[in-house]
Amino acid sequence: MITEFTEQEQIRRNSLSELINLGINPYPAELFEVDATSKEILEKFPTDNSLYQSVNIAGRIMSRRIMGNASFAEIQDETGRIQLYFNRDEVCKEEDKTLYNIVFKKLLDIGDIIGVNGYVFFTKMGEITIHVKGFKLLCKSLRPLPIVKEKEGVIYDAFADPEQRYRQRYVDLIVNSHVKDIFIKRTKLVNSMRAYLNEKGYLEVETPILQPLYGGAAARPFKTHHNALDTTLYLRIANELYLKRLIVGGFDGVYEFSKDFRNEGMDRFHNPEFTQMELYVAYKDYEWMMNLVEEMVEKIAIAVQGATEIKVGDNIINFKRPWKRFTMFEAIAHYTGIDISKMDEKEIFATAQKLNVEVDETMGKGKLIDEIFGETCESKLIQPTFITDYPVEMSPLAKKHRSKEGMVERFEAICNGKEICNAFSELNDPIDQRKRFESQLELGKRGDPEAMMLDEDFLRAIEFGMPPTAGLGIGIDRLAMIMTNAHSIQEVLFFPQMRPEKKAIISNDSEFTDAGIPQEWIVPVKKAGFLTLAELKKANPNKLFNDLCGLRKKLKLEIPAPTLEMIKSWIE
């Protein structure tokens, strides 16, 4: 047998055609009525053994133990796994035992999806099991699944290679049950956040993803082109400026779960596309917003994990209110013992060097403070902590602090050593805003690729007047990582961005036959490593001749051995 499939794939394809020959449709069209799930059976049957005396259940076959005329199998549905018991004479009441002996035992495989009817009972081993009276094939699986086994909590042969898990997330979800759990929790997180915001009366809105100018954050964008308008568009890096336009327009509370795109490095905390929830509420300030974040995240923790305490790595994180609050200067003083709040730029620069923080001459006072904070404090903040009052240079969209010179009214919540949200009293002074944009332009001219662009329409909007507003951006992926104890952002995204999969380019058979290669030699030629005609043309005829003779023997081909002349004629 010569084939491009693996042996196991070929066996499954053979089973498929045998099923068809037996008159069994491997992909039937009609619905299969399901009236129970594995989870509810496992939960309810022990307390009432009269239940489930005729159930219909469907799922994927995950294991089989065949023993002559009796067999056990496990099927997996959306809620979990349950064992099935097949008995030859139960499944085949008549003389003809084909359905059990051939269809079940030989033609079905792990991975196939079946529907069964039967009654629930306890086996001698005490396991809740469905005694199958009839079954129906719903989908034949043509690829073998990795087999993951587990005993007493120990996983054997885990399907753990991150590349395969992320590229083939469907396989990951089938064989690694905890993975499904992460995504269910992620959705609970989003749902409870949305419910909280709706309950407060804020309006969920949608704003453009394709933007002629990108803004609202400091990041490099993805760039694209609109043909009809013949204009450059960017995928949004944030939606802040649009939501604030809506506040100008008279909505007092708007929010959006925003898929944002940033053209930057990728690692376990960064994916090129990620989700933020941004919220803007009129007539509020950042103090008020801090209280909202505390309350909202505490509620989410309870909704997702049922408790305010969550185990993340080696730490137990407690989201119970109130959270610790530090100004940035206080945090630095706390972790380094040095009070820099009264220092000038020179003194801060010297302090940074003393603390082994990497700094250079181009950094202004604000940047220096931020570097010191990032280096000495951030990773030590495990319990949720608000850091307030940031240097103005770092925050071109935040309002100047009501009492502290050089600072803005801004806070971040840090948790497990990472920023989870960023918020401020929004700058609504259009003249100040224009100046801040202009100084960003200066930074851009000096070569900062992340400097913000001047958004003339946004300025026009706030020149009409925006009420004092509190704004918040909260990273859904980061929060999901914490809430699900996930080590990387890739674990909380169904399909994280990966390098493109390398695809072998294979010439059509007709290209080979057109070049004079006989049909029966195409597979051996491909087996010998020449997948395209172009590669074959570069081959050494003597080596190919040897290889093909070897392959002829190995593959037990019943065709005459090739001649060297013949092979030379292919290559020329």
Added chain:
RNA sequence: GAUUAUGUAGCUCAGCUGGUAGAGCAUUGCCCUUUUAAGGCAGGGGUCCUGGGUUCGAGUCCCAGCAUGAUCACCA
């Protein structure tokens, strides 16, 4: 981007100082029958990531590349 580790059967992994490619699971055939990581016997299955080099001989040593992970840098 830097450093580093890994890449061997469908899956998980062994493979020593260089000498005929191995195990468990999966798969195929047979046996058994309320088993449970089922078991017993017998089989099949490999571009040892790719390309060069050293060598009589490379899965193993050297160089380059590709992929993935980790750490660091970048990402206010």
